[in-house]
Amino acid sequence: MRIKGYFNADGSPFVDVIVYRRRAGLARRISFLIDTGTPRTVISERDADKLEVGPTEMERMDAHMLGIGGFTQIFKLTDLTFSFITECGEHQREVGEVLVNKHDHIPEKYKNQIPSLLGRDVMGQYALVLDGRKDIVLLSDETMTEDDVFEENFN
Amino acid sequence: MRRATTPRAHLNLTDRLMVESADDSKWLAKNYSRLARRYPEQFVAVFNKKVVASHEDIAQLMKLVERRLPTATRLVSTEYLTRKKATVIL
Numbered sequence: 341m342r343i344k345g346y347f348n349a350d351g352s353p354f355v356d357v358i359v360y361r362r363r364a365g366l367a368r369r370i371s372f373l374i375d376t377g378t379p380r381t382v383i384s385e386r387d388a389d390k391l392e393v394g395p396t397e398m399e400r401m402d403a404h405m406l407g408i409g410g411f412t413q414i415f416k417l418t419d420l421t422f423s424f425i426t427e428c429g430e431h432q433r434e435v436g437e438v439l440v441n442k443h444d445h446i447p448e449k450y451k452n453q454i455p456s457l458l459g460r461d462v463m464g465q466y467a468l469v470l471d472g473r474k475d476i477v478l479l480s481d482e483t484m485t486e487d488d489v490f491e492e493n494f495n
Numbered sequence: 496m497r498r499a500t501t502p503r504a505h506l507n508l509t510d511r512l513m514v515e516s517a518d519d520s521k522w523l524a525k526n527y528s529r530l531a532r533r534y535p536e537q538f539v540a541v542f543n544k545k546v547v548a549s550h551e552d553i554a555q556l557m558k559l560v561e562r563r564l565p566t567a568t569r570l571v572s573t574e575y576l577t578r579k580k581a582t583v584i585l
Contacts, residue, residue, distance in 0.1 A: 344517075346521035348527075368557070368568075368571075371574075386553055389554050390554075390573060453575055453580065
């Protein structure tokens with residue numbers, strides 16, 4: 341199964357996910373920046389608004405996280421299912437805990453540009469292929485061995 | 496005589512909507528500059544490579560989308576368009 345992503349205008353890799361809020365019975369398509377440097381998947385404020393997440397529906401986390409604009413307030417959502425769009429239809433995965441990042445000191449016009457991040461907690465379940473030369477952004481559940489990778493590229 | 500069918504004819508409504516919208520975010524990214532000139536400082540909603548709604552508030556935008564595309568709301572791509580796009584450095 342292969343999940344196709346895309347490069348945005350500045351060349352950053354993104355993948356679309358239909359995010360289901362199980363308790364609210366609501367689903368919205370969210371574009372996630374594929375961020376290999378982030379351990380946890382994070383939904384940005386604008387995308388939390390798209391998902392109609394109210395302030396009382398999130399649990400505040402007593403944790404310090406350093407992100408865009410310095411330390412941020414972190415909340416968590418625990419009832420999300422991610423559905424990736426694949427060539428075989430939807431591929432669903434329940435995710436344990438997704439963080440929501442809130443910035444109090446960033447103007448709205450910048451806050452609206454902050455993307456959600458697909459972190460290693462979700463991305464690590466797949467093989468990731470990024471090839472800017474061929475315009476390929478791909479997550480795959482195919483098993484790859486070290487030999488496959490080296491044979492493909494160096495023989 | 497066998498009737499000719501399109502490749503999409505066998506798909507149910509949900510699958511057909513998904514196929515139609517599969518590349519919408521990529522299309523938005525490619526057309527960002529043109530759309531930002533037309534919808535500056537607004538969120539736009541795109542379905543099947545067409546702008547279906549715009550609004551400066553994303554919650555209000557999704558209410559418009561729910562009214563206009565009730566069967567496809569969950570598949571709609573959105574983006575905030577600005578002529579002063581910031582580069583996000585993580």
